Amino acid sequence: MKQLFLTLIFAIIFCNCFSQGSISTIFQDESNGLNVTPGTTMVSDAKANGGTCMFRSAGAADGTFWAGPYIPVAAGSYLFQARIKVGSNSASSSLFMLDVVSQYGSVVHSAIWITPNMFKANNEWQLITIPVSIPHGITNLEMRGMNFQPGITDVYLDYVQLIPSSVSGFYSEELTISGKGDVGIGTTTPREKLSVNGKIRAKEIKVETANWPDYVFEEGYKVGTLKGLESYIKANKHLPGMPTAKEIAENGLELGEMVRLQQQKIEELTLHLIDKDKALQNVEIENKLLRAIQLQQEAAIKKMIERIDKIELKKL
Known part of the structure; x- marks a missing residue:
């Protein structure tokens, strides 16, 4: 979740970057400029670009995974992407550093530590994307994998690329930002400013609502x-003013509006309860009066019976 949040922040940043004009995507793999370093080998992989990729085993020594070519890049904002997979995604420790540098490594334009738990599955290719801002024209830009840490897991690299951030939208199954600025997590078709296909956990959610x-x-x-x-209710099978089950199934539940409607029903119910309580109190008062009258009547009847009994005794 933390990694997804960071990716979301990065994506929001690059969506606000300025246009790159005619700058095109820069693509590099082992066939056109990425340098295989000692400890890194080439292996066959049917799902890799061109059928081969770089491989560094968990048992290899520490050091550089690969070094990128010295290429000229115009000033601007880009997305730096590396297609990577790991043998095991269970570890959370740093595996190697992915960076974009110039001046032979003395100027770092962007860098991130790659950890195995960034990957959603074992041995499955995944694009890692980070934003890169190039403040001025660079003649010797490098895209590298540095500081490989041995003993963690096997790691593979297919290719790296630099994409101008004026590309409209960003789409993946994990995170999508549409050309309209709508964000999707777990969906490539967000319908709101934020659409999440999955569970959300938070300590607090604040919803603004009017009226x-x-x-x-x-x-x-x-x-x-x-x-x-x-x-x-008998005629419509739902409370008045509330959305129906069909409407909720089709359009979802608007949390702020639903809380407002429920509060309205609670307040109306409170008024009903107050009204019924008043009616019940009136009934209790009436019952007390009736009971008092009943007691008076019973006392009068008792006296009358006693008088009748005395009269009957005198006759005898």
Whole structure:
């Protein structure tokens, strides 16, 4: 999740970079400029570009994985991409450094440590993308894999490329930024400013919403009757003003609006409860009065019976 967040930040940065005009993509692999260093070998791979790729085993010595060519690059903003895979993605320790440099390594334009847990699967090719800003024309730019750390896992490199950041959109199954600026995580077709195909965990989510339903407690608000509510529910199978199950299935649930609607229903229910409580109190008062009258009647009847009994006794 941390790596995905960093990738998202990088992607947002490059989307705001300026246009590169006619600058074209620079592509390099072992066939046109990447230098295989001691400890790195070439191996066959059917899914690699050209059927071969660079390989450095976990048992190789530390040092440089590969060194890029000295190439001229115009000033501007780019995406630096390297197609890499690892034998095992379980470790979180640094494997090697991916960097873009000039002046024979004395000027670093961008760099990131590659760790095995950046990769979603073992032995599966994945593009690692980082932004690069070149402040002025460079005649000797290098794209390198440095400081390989032995004993962690096998690693493969297919190719590296430098892409002008004016390319419209950025699309992958992990992270997508559309040409309209919509961001997708786990989806290549975001429909909102942020679409996430998966679970989200956060300590707190703050949703801004307008027209909070305190108006329910204003004088003159018509809350309706429970009988009318019952009739509506029987006819429509949902509460009035609330979206239907079909609408939620088709369009999703707007969290801010749903919380607002639920608060409105809670406040209306509170008014119903207050009204029913008042009615119940009136019933209790009436019951007490009826009970008092009943007791008085019972006492009067008792006295009447006693008088009748005395009269009957006198007759005897």
